[in-house]
Amino acid sequence: MSIEKESSSTRGQESLTGMDLLSLTFRALDMTDSETKRDDFLSVTREQTYETTSNVTSKEKARKSKRNEEGSRFGELRCISMDEVAWHDTPNNCWVIIYDYVYDCTELLKTHPGGQDVLLEYAGRDATLSFIGAGHSKFAQDILKEYLIGELPLKQRIFRVPDGVKVVGL
């Protein structure tokens, strides 16, 4: 059955969008412990997202600083576009995107328990799906922050935006 047909039989006249397909892929990947809990899902409202652009209004600035006082996870993060990330795709300069955050994995390449090849495969691009697929432990998720250097601009994000792709395990 084609995707279009399946879509129209399950969702009336609506057709599947790229986001729907990505979301389905994630759901198919997640997998093992199937009982969904409320906090399995990322629930982001427009107020909880923030954009690190230069022309933010004073109202936005006030909101951001309030959020930082309240203990935002990473404070101010540099805004890095996917184009810029794409330039960092070598063993001497390896950035990856996971969950809309940008990580400099150049040093990690030397010590990554999964080896450097798997990381290099995603150098300069999004590695979210593989990071989850590899079944990384809580420890691995915790040390992610050691490599954090920035985040994607709001327009390029697919997870941390209102109605973004929902994933389990991050």
Ligand code: HEM
């Ligand atoms: C900054 C990003 C990453 C960090 C901090 C990281 C960290 C780790 C850590 C600590 C482990 C040991 C096992 C564990 O605790 O889960 C591990 C294993 C592994 N990682 Fe990563 N990882 C990263 C990105 C990736 C990516 C993008 C891939 C792509 C496929 C990957 C593939 C693997 C694999 C296959 C293993 C399993 C090794 C084994 O069990 O023998 N990792 N990683």
